[in-house]
Amino acid sequence: MLVAAALVLGGGWLFAQAQATTIEGTMVDGRCYMMNPANTGDTHGKTEACGKLCMNSGAPAAVLTADKQFHPVMTFAGSFADIIGQTVRVTGPMQNGAILVKSVQVNKNGEWQEVKLQTMKR
Numbered sequence: 001m002l003v004a005a006a007l008v009l010g011g012g013w014l015f016a017q018a019q020a021t022t023i024e025g026t027m028v029d030g031r032c033y034m035m036n037p038a039n040t041g042d043t044h045g046k047t048e049a050c051g052k053l054c055m056n057s058g059a060p061a062a063v064l065t066a067d068k069q070f071h072p073v074m075t076f077a078g079s080f081a082d083i084i085g086q087t088v089r090v091t092g093p094m095q096n097g098a099i100l101v102k103s104v105q106v107n108k109n110g111e112w113q114e115v116k117l118q119t120m121k122r
Contacts, residue, residue, distance in 0.1 A: 018093030020102060023063055023071055027080050027088045027106075029054040030062035030072055040064060041085030051084030063090050063099070075101035076118040083115065 029051040032039040044050040054077075055061060061077040061084075062070055073080070073090060080088075083106045092102040104115040 018095050018100075020092055021094050021099070022089055022091040023065060023094075023099060024087065024089045025063040025065035025069075025071075027073075027083050027086055028062050028064050029084055030060035030070075032059070033062060033064065033070070052081045055081035055084060063088060070097070072098040073101055073104075074098055079104070079115060079118045088115075 026040055028040050029044075031054055032044050032050060036044070039045075039050070042049055042051040056078050059077060061073040061075075061080045063073060064070055071090075071094070074092075087107040089105045089107075089112065090099055090101060091104075092100045094100075101117065104117065105112040106115055107113075
């Protein structure tokens with residue numbers, strides 16, 4: 001148990017030490033994308049609003065870059081329910097391909113707009 005806690009805490013420390021970077025790509029429902037790489041928008045097959053439903057249910061979000069690199073996004077996925085399938089910029093420290101979110105912008109009609117990130121509620 002102590003070893004597991006040390007690994008988790010150590011992993012957080014490594015993220016904190018990493019240099020912030022910005023990646024740009026399509027916000028995807030990570031779970032559905034991993035099942036079928038065609039699932040990059042909000043509609044998956046015949047299921048309308050699948051991406052939104054999954055994000056609101058806690059499925060992991062990810063950014064898929066133009067060169068098809070898949071980057072899991074480390075924050076509350078519900079923040080992205082309304083922007084699945086849209087072009088985003090995500091900034092934060094990256095480790096092993098995952099990015100710890102500090103800020104997210106979405107491209108709406110050619111303009112970058114800040115996305116309000118959800119936080120833990122007590």
